[in-house]
Amino acid sequence: MATSKLHVAMYPWFAFGHFIPFLHLSNKLAQRGLKVSYLLPKGALPKLQQLNHHPHLVQFFPLVIPHVDGLPPGAETASDVPFPLHDLLISAMDKTKDQVETILGNLKPDIVFFDFGRWIPSLTRRLGSMSIYYSVVNACSMAFSMVPAKGLTLETTLDEQIQPPPGYPSTTVIIKRDEAPHIVLVNDPPRAASFCLRLTAILKESDAIALRTCNEIEGPFCDYIAQQYSKPVLLTGPVLPETSATQLEEKWDKWLNKFEAGSVAYCAFGSQITLQKEQFQEIILGFELSGSPFLVALTPPHGYSTIEEALPEGFKERVGDRGWVHGGWVPQTLILEHPSVGCFVSHCGFGSMWESLVSDCQIVLIPFLPDQVMGARLMVQELKVAIEVERGVDWIIGKESLSKSINLVMDKESELGNSVRNNHVKFKSIFSSKDWQDEKIGTFVQDLQFILESGK
Known part of the structure; x- marks a missing residue:
């Protein structure tokens, strides 16, 4: 395998849904001989160290996160605060600028990969480094939401709302631009517009854009982004972690072994999705109604501290050992590899999307966030590898x-x-x-070297 002497730095948004993909990319680059300096909040370090497969080349640089009024004491990541406070966490991230400048000034990396740090491009220009925006969400979401042609502004969102299509919640914002409408599924339209404006400005300032995808599934979207920003767009491929040698823990393996091959339905929506009790119970009852054995891993619904207290009345007695509803972390990759699991009910987060594509499971999608909605459209309408659950009144998934x-x-x-x-x-x-994944990373590294040598 060809090696490179490049030195890159990583500075992802303070959320584990960003830390982990950035670290997967770091491991892949380290396999090619690149030196990686990874900047992250001090409190996140213990959870990520075990995922660093090349500690001799991938070095962590912990940051002290300044307090911002309104944030809980000690809050460092998106997991520590509810979604409405993420704007304050972005402010805390911005306050790490001096620390980041000192670290990068001493390290002098060739390239800095980042996503939410809007001041990174100007900083890297002063240091003589290159800034590359690395997106951990699908390219189709970026093409629909974060390109200059969409003309997204706060005034647009507030003044040009029209009725959402059937099946979408009343809080959906639809902005007519070009030939296709722009759809934002959020409860706070001004906040969504502000977020898209920030990322669009960052993309304009970066030297290049890197996308965690491939031409095989998102080629036209990648080309459109490159055309819109008139700068190099590099593709990493899915950047899937190496298959773990770890065995599935006995409690999971023993339970799954009770059922026939391909008969179990597994469901997980990631750590960011917390449902209201009504929706949570409808989903649990849907699995009961299906008649299939099932393993459901969801966070407790709003207002509940445990899964058990939120379960429908009489559910455990009716289901018995056929179903398992779990309220904590599960080893998803190993569960999807188990022969008994035949269906994956997913929120279509980008990581879960890739994990579903390389599994043997049938794929059922229930998207919640905007990028998940776009990912679901990609999987259902373009690739035709999945189906999406039909929603009812107020966007509720019925059992x-x-x-x-x-x-x-x-x-x-x-x-x-x-x-x-x-x-x-x-x-x-x-x-x-x-071989296919290795080829994608190899091409990516070659592209990095080319744009550095060409001065773009």
């Missing part, structure tokens, strides 16, 4: 809808189920190939 979707893809006689299964097999054969 009947969820049960119907699970049974549809699990039924071996279902025409739609077989169609998405066959399409999934074709893509999995490409994406799960180690």
Whole structure:
């Protein structure tokens, strides 16, 4: 494997959904001989050290996160604060500028990968380094939300609202731009506009853009982003971590082994999604109604400290050992690899999207956030490897809808189920190939060297 002498730094947004993809990329680059300096909040370090597979090349530089009025004491990451306070966490991130400047000034890396640090491009120019915006969300979301042609402004969001289409919540904001509407699924339109404006400005200032995707599934979107920003767009591929040699913990393995191959439906929505009790219970009842054995890993709904106290009345007695609802972390990759698991009900977060594509499971999607909605459209309408659960009034997922979707893809006689299964097999054969993934990273490193030498 060809090696490189490049030295790069990583400065991701203070959320584990960003820390981990940045660290996966760091490991892949270290495999190619690159030296990586990774800047992150001090409190996040213990949870990430075990994921550093090349400690001789990937070095962590912990940051002390300044306090911002309104944040809980000691808050350092998005996991420490509710979503409405993320703006304050961005302010705390901005206050690390002096620390970051001191560290980067001493290290003098060739390239700094970043996403939310809006002052990074001006800092790297002073230091003689290159700044590359690294996106951990799908390219289609960026193409629809964060390009200059969309003309997104605070005034646009407030003044040009129209009625949302059927099935979308009343808080949906639709902004007519070009030929296609721009859809933002949020409760606070001004906040969404401000967020998109910040990222669009950052993208304009960066020297290049790196996307965690590939031409095979998002080529047209990547080309559109490159055209909009008139700068290099480099593709890393999925940057999937190496298959862990760790065995599935006995409690999971023993329970899953009770069921036939491909019969268990597994569900997880990531750490950012916390449901209201009504929606939580409808989803749990949907799994019960499906008749399949199931493992559901969700955070307790709003207002509850444990999963058990939020379960529907009589649920445990009716389901018995056929279902397991878990309120903590689960080893998702190992669970998806278990022979008994045949269906993955996912929120279509970008990491989960890739994990579903390289699994053998049928894929059922329930997106919540804007990038997840776009990812679901990609999986369902473009790749045709999944189905999306139909929503009812107020965007609620009903138990009947969820049960119907699970049974549809699990039924071996279902025409739609077989169609998405066959399409999934074709893509999995490409994406799960180690040679293919290595080739993507190798090309990415070559592209990095080229843009550095060309001075772009």
